[in-house]
Amino acid sequence: MTDLRRAADSTLAKKVNTMLVVDAVRKYSPLSRADVAKLTMLSPSTVSGIVSDLVRAGLVTETKGTAASVGGRRPILLTLNASASLAAIIDVQVARILYGVIDLAGSPVYVMKEDADLSSPASTADQVLRAAARALAKLPRASAGAAAGIGVGVPGIVDSRTGVILKSTRLRWANFPLAARLQREFGLPVLVERDVRAAAWGERCYGHARNVSDFVYMTVGEGGFGAGLVVNGKPYTGARMHAGELGHMTVDMHGERCLCGNIGCLAGAALASIREWKAGGADDALVEYSATGLVNLVNLLDPELVVLGGDIGGRPDFASRVEAVAKERALLAPGQMPRVLPSQLGDMGVALGLAGLVFDRFYWSHALAQDLPEMGERGGMSYRT
Numbered sequence: 001m002t003d004l005r006r007a008a009d010s011t012l013a014k015k016v017n018t019m020l021v022v023d024a025v026r027k028y029s030p031l032s033r034a035d036v037a038k039l040t041m042l043s044p045s046t047v048s049g050i051v052s053d054l055v056r057a058g059l060v061t062e063t064k065g066t067a068a069s070v071g072g073r074r075p076i077l078l079t080l081n082a083s084a085s086l087a088a089i090i091d092v093q094v095a096r097i098l099y100g101v102i103d104l105a106g107s108p109v110y111v112m113k114e115d116a117d118l119s120s121p122a123s124t125a126d127q128v129l130r131a132a133a134r135a136l137a138k139l140p141r142a143s144a145g146a147a148a149g150i151g152v153g154v155p156g157i158v159d160s161r162t163g164v165i166l167k168s169t170r171l172r173w174a175n176f177p178l179a180a181r182l183q184r185e186f187g188l189p190v191l192v193e194r195d196v197r198a199a200a201w202g203e204r205c206y207g208h209a210r211n212v213s214d215f216v217y218m219t220v221g222e223g224g225f226g227a228g229l230v231v232n233g234k235p236y237t238g239a240r241m242h243a244g245e246l247g248h249m250t251v252d253m254h255g256e257r258c259l260c261g262n263i264g265c266l267a268g269a270a271l272a273s274i275r276e277w278k279a280g281g282a283d284d285a286l287v288e289y290s291a292t293g294l295v296n297l298v299n300l301l302d303p304e305l306v307v308l309g310g311d312i313g314g315r316p317d318f319a320s321r322v323e324a325v326a327k328e329r330a331l332l333a334p335g336q337m338p339r340v341l342p343s344q345l346g347d348m349g350v351a352l353g354l355a356g357l358v359f360d361r362f363y364w365s366h367a368l369a370q371d372l373p374e375m376g377e378r379g380g381m382s383y384r385t
């Protein structure tokens with residue numbers, strides 16, 4: 001091995017190790033150096049060196065813990081400097097637009113909600129631009145943090161590589177280059193993501209899936225079913241960005257025609273039971289339909305974890321009933337059913353996922369070194385806890 005090659009290998013190893021340490025601190029802080037070593041499986045001396053660099057760079061701060069250890073000394077805890085960067089986010093839904101500013105630790109600095117203006121596709125777009133301007137105006141001037149970028153989540157088929165909304169039936173947008181428009185207006189990096197994929201990433205950064213590389217985020221709500229898939233630590237989009245159309249899996253070859261043109265879709269079959277639930281009726285049928293969707297996902301993907309979200313799916317009792325039915329039906333060895341947990345991020349799931357995506361794509365690689373690979377999306381990091 002040449003000296004040059006050896007030097008390159010050691011630089012790369014240091015970068016990868018730095019990413020592992022940052023990822024552990026941002027997901028689990030406050031934590032001690034020993035915790036970081038355990039999570040990353042790096043040696044204590046490697047962790048110590050990297051942490052010193054991060055403290056010097058202002059990304060990590062040290063504080064004295066409150067709990068005294070056996071020797072009576074309080075451990076030094078590491079915390080992410082949450083205000084080192086901020087993300088402006090806009091979550092567009094049919095019922096409302098949620099927008100605001102979120103810090104590196106996933107804490108909302110400012111959040112606003114207003115009714116969505118769906119009177120025309122152009123007026124919805126104008127509302128998104130106004131929301132972005134308001135969010136950016138709320139960036140705290142005194143803080144060292146600057147906006148890393150803008151993230152927008154929408155229902156529909158989104159090409160997240162280009163920021164073009166290919167088709168959103170509910171917002172009546174087609175081939176709409178929203179990212180380019182916002183970028184022109186505000187001069188900041190912009191990403192646009194499908195809402196359910198962003199919500200899945202919210203779980204990966206700040207929710208139940210922080211330690212899980214293969215999981216499914218499934219939503220059950222008034223609008224039907226959706227799925228955000230994370231495979232090998234990366235959001236799974238499919239070749240044409242269409243992956244996750246859970247509501248349109250065929251459950252009855254002789255069923256009714258669905259709005260999508262196919263017959264016997266899960267969404268169409270469950271429509272009456274969603275109406276029944278909305279009218280205050282029982283949700284037993286809806287549990288059955290949700291479990292049907294879940295069993296198909298589990299049989300197809302074998303995820304480690306399923307997180308249920310949405311205004312119906314996120315309720316703890318609903319999730320446990322769906323889990324009980326799915327357990328009976330999934331084709332798994334006994335005891336091998338993945339955990340099914342209700343999301344704890346609630347209405348902020350998409351917003352937090354957008355913030356995580358903005359930081360992963362626009363912040364970390366620049367903050368740590370110019371040529372680091374993107375965190376998270378390519379990282380696929382998980383820990384043995």
Ligand SMILES: [Zn+2]
Nearest residue numbers: 248258260265
């Ligand atoms: Zn359909």
